Structure formats: structure tokens, C-alpha cells
Amino acid sequence: MKRSFYDLNYSDLQMVLKQNDLNHTAAAILFNWHYKEKENVQCNENIAKSSLVFFQNNFNFSLPEIDTVQESNDRTVKFLFKLKDNHTIETVLIPFHNKYSICLSSQVGCAMNCSFCFTGQQGLRRNLTTSEIVGQFLQAWRWLAKNRPGEERILNIVFMGQGEPLHNFDSVKKACEIFLSKYGTSIAVRKITISTAGYIPGLKRWCREMPGVNLAFSLHSPFEEKRNELIPINKKYPLNEVLTYIDEIPVKKKQFITYEYLLIKDFNDSADDAKKVGAMLAGKSAYINLIPFNSFPGSHYERPNWDKIEKFKEVLDKFKIPTLIRIAKGEDVLAACGQLNSKAE
Ligand code: SF4
Incomplete structure (x- = not known):
């Protein structure tokens, strides 16, 4: 089976060219065309025919297929992608002022089994490859270019879709390298956020291998016992x-x-929970996102009322921790946090 071109980061691509005695300048041209131009225009750059033939013969350029698209009333877009082995994953485009954040999946299902999460109910099927991660971005961009022309501006990438990204560290890292590459999509490092439920083997690698990338940690409770229930x-x-x-x-x-x-x-959601969170994070470079629970079929949890949510925030404000109540987008198409579950579609 041919290797996917989209599994190569820039240095892999340079290495392939070198090992096959091909002109090294092709690396920048190919990366630029596939990631910056997104193959949207003709590749007019001066690239040796021998290089093009080599890649055509030795690599595949297929991307995850868009199976279904659901557009929410608030213009959030949820994609169901079909992978080569017929597994499916979901990706969400979240609009803000004609620009978009993209929420990427990193695994088919998830091994973490969080009790509040629709994805967690699937269990882990497999890790996504780098090409399947990068492919979500490229296909969503192309969908925007076709269906919302002029709006194909995806400026933020968050790994908060299906899967625990740090449990698939190598593929996620390589995808980030492609997003960050000046020859690739050249997304700024501060525009990429990776979320973790607290997978320590990945966190151990973070400092050395993900410098500058934003980390979002799913805290959900300051108490070990409650956290055991939520995040096994x-x-x-x-x-x-x-x-x-x-x-x-x-x-x-x-x-x-x-x-x-x-x-x-x-x-x-009690004042005691809030005080404990405040004491735990006071003085740190912390930002808290309060996410009112998004229900999904079969879930036994409920969302607190607005008054309770605001009171929780007021307690945190006293600790001078920047806190935002995050209003869910795309709830009507089950695209909000914790609601993704391709299996149930
Ligand atoms: S919340 Fe995240 S880590 Fe937990 S089961 Fe869902 S996808 Fe996995």
C-alpha cells in the first residue's frame, strides 16, 4: 500500500527527496501547494517532472471522505468523515466573525471512558494517522471554500474532538508540525490548543516536544473522588x-x-467546589472555561441553572482567576463539547 503524502512533515519530505536523489527544492513547492494553496490553484511552480512522477508512483493523496455535513442554526458545521477502513470520526467548525476554529478528532473513539462524554461510550477503536488528522482540516477548508466562499479562514485549531490527543502523541505532534510549518498551513503556535484529560505519559513529553502549543486540561472537579467518577x-x-x-x-x-x-x-457546581478550584489555581497562569453540561442521549447528568452557573463564576472571580462561561455552539446538531459520537449517527 502506498504511503500517504499527508503523513510526512517537512523534514520527512526533505528526507524522501534526498534518499531518492530528487531536487530538494521540491519540498517547499509541494508543501506550499498542498497546504497553503490547498491545491486550489494550478501548481505552476517549477518542479521537476521526475519528482512529480516519483510522488505519483509512490504516495497516495487521498483524504478522509466527507460522509455527512450538519449545519447548526448558529452556523457551526459538523462533519462526519469516513475513513478508509469505514470507521467514522467527527470534526466541528465553529464560526466567529466569518473566521473559524476547527475542533479536530485524534482517535476513533476514546479509551478514557469519561462518564459525561458521548465519545467515551464508544471505547477506543484506533489512533488516527497524521494524514487523517491533517485531512480533517484540509477537507473542512475545501468545504468552506465551496459552500461559504470567502469564509475559508480557519485560524484556530483545537484538539478537543473525539479521542485523547496525548494518547496518540506521535501522530498529533506530526500534524501540529505540518500546521505550524511556514511552508505548510503556517498557523501560529499560540493558535493551536491541545486538550487532555490528564494523560501523564503525554504530559511528560509535552515540555520537550510541544513548546508553545496551548494546553487545555479537563479539570472538572478539584476532588479526586469526583474526578474518578468523571474521568476514570x-x-x-x-x-x-x-x-x-x-x-x-x-x-x-x-x-x-x-x-x-x-x-x-x-x-x-457548589460554592465549596468553586472555592477549592479557586484555591488550587490562584496565582497560576490559569484561565478557566466553565462549560455548562451538554446533554446527549442516555446521559444521566444535567445542566445547572443559569443562576448557579453565575454564582460559581462569582466565587472564582474572588480568586482573581480569569473565567469565562462558555456558551455551547452547535448544540442542535450534537456538535458541542462531549456530544460527539460518530457511532450514534
Ligand atoms: S472527554 Fe475527551 S478524553 Fe474523555 S472520553 Fe471524551 S474524548 Fe475521551
Whole structure:
């Protein structure tokens, strides 16, 4: 089977050219055409025929297929992608002022089994390859160019779709290298955010291998026992240990670690929960996203009322921690946080 071109980062591509005695200048031209131009225009650059023939003969250029597209009332777009082995994954485009953030999946299903998450109910089927991760971005961009011309501006990338990105570290890292490459999509490093439930083997590699990329940590409770219920891997990688690794991550000026906090009615939404979170994060480069729980079929949790949500935030405000209540987008097409589950479509 031919290797996917989209599994190559820039240095892999240079290496392939070198090993096959091909002109090294083809690397920049090919990367530029596939990622910057997104093959939208003719590749007019001066590239040796021998290089083109080599890639045509030895690599495949296929991308995940768009199976279905659901557009929400608020213009959020949810894609169901079909992969070569017929597995499916979901990707979400979230609009803000004619620009978009893209929420990428990193695995088919997820092994973390979080009790509040629709994806977690699937279990892990397999890791995505780099080409399947990058392919979500390219296909979503092309869909925008065709269906919302002039709006094909995807400026933020968040790994918050299906899967635990740090559990598929190598493919996610290589996808980020392609996104960051000046010859690739050249997304700014501060525009990429990777979310983790607290997978310590990945966090251990973070400092050395993901410098500058934003980290979002799914906190959801400051108490180990409640966290054990919400995020079962907390039993293996307890919160207090996870926080020591997160505290070691160098954070630049004006950069924050984002702490995601899913607010669940009568479970983790009390003033005591908020005070404990405040005490835990006060003085750190922390930013808290409060996410009112998004229900999905079969879930036994509920969303607190608005008054309770605001009171929770007021407690955190006293600790002077920047806190945002994140209003869900795309809820009507089950595209909000924790609602993705390709299997149930
Ligand atoms: S919340 Fe994230 S880590 Fe947890 S099961 Fe869902 S996809 Fe996996």
C-alpha cells in the first residue's frame, strides 16, 4: 500500500527527496501547494517532472471522505468523515466573525471512558494517522471554500474532538508540525490548543516536544473522588500528580493553561467546589472555561441553572482567576463539547 503524502512533515519530505536523489527544492513547492494553496490553484511552480512522477508512483493523496455535513442554526458545521477502513470520526467548525476554529478528532473513539462524554461510550477503536488528522482540516477548508466562499479562514485549531490527543502523541505532534510549518498551513503556535484529560505519559513529553502549543486540561472537579467518577483514568493518573506535571510547563507572558470545568447539576457546581478550584489555581497562569453540561442521549447528568452557573463564576472571580462561561455552539446538531459520537449517527 502506498504511503500517504499527508503523513510526512517537512523534514520527512526533505528526507524522501534526498534518499531518492530528487531536487530538494521540491519540498517547499509541494508543501506550499498542498497546504497553503490547498491545491486550489494550478501548481505552476517549477518542479521537476521526475519528482512529480516519483510522488505519483509512490504516495497516495487521498483524504478522509466527507460522509455527512450538519449545519447548526448558529452556523457551526459538523462533519462526519469516513475513513478508509469505514470507521467514522467527527470534526466541528465553529464560526466567529466569518473566521473559524476547527475542533479536530485524534482517535476513533476514546479509551478514557469519561462518564459525561458521548465519545467515551464508544471505547477506543484506533489512533488516527497524521494524514487523517491533517485531512480533517484540509477537507473542512475545501468545504468552506465551496459552500461559504470567502469564509475559508480557519485560524484556530483545537484538539478537543473525539479521542485523547496525548494518547496518540506521535501522530498529533506530526500534524501540529505540518500546521505550524511556514511552508505548510503556517498557523501560529499560540493558535493551536491541545486538550487532555490528564494523560501523564503525554504530559511528560509535552515540555520537550510541544513548546508553545496551548494546553487545555479537563479539570472538572478539584476532588479526586469526583474526578474518578468523571474521568476514570484519574485513578491511574491522579489529579495531584497531573497538576505537578502541568505546573512544570513553561508559560510565556500573556499565555495561560486553560482549565476546562464542566458544570454538572448537584455534582460539582457548589460554592465549596468553586472555592477549592479557586484555591488550587490562584496565582497560576490559569484561565478557566466553565462549560455548562451538554446533554446527549442516555446521559444521566444535567445542566445547572443559569443562576448557579453565575454564582460559581462569582466565587472564582474572588480568586482573581480569569473565567469565562462558555456558551455551547452547535448544540442542535450534537456538535458541542462531549456530544460527539460518530457511532450514534
Ligand atoms: S472527554 Fe475527551 S478524553 Fe474523555 S472520553 Fe471524551 S474524548 Fe475521551
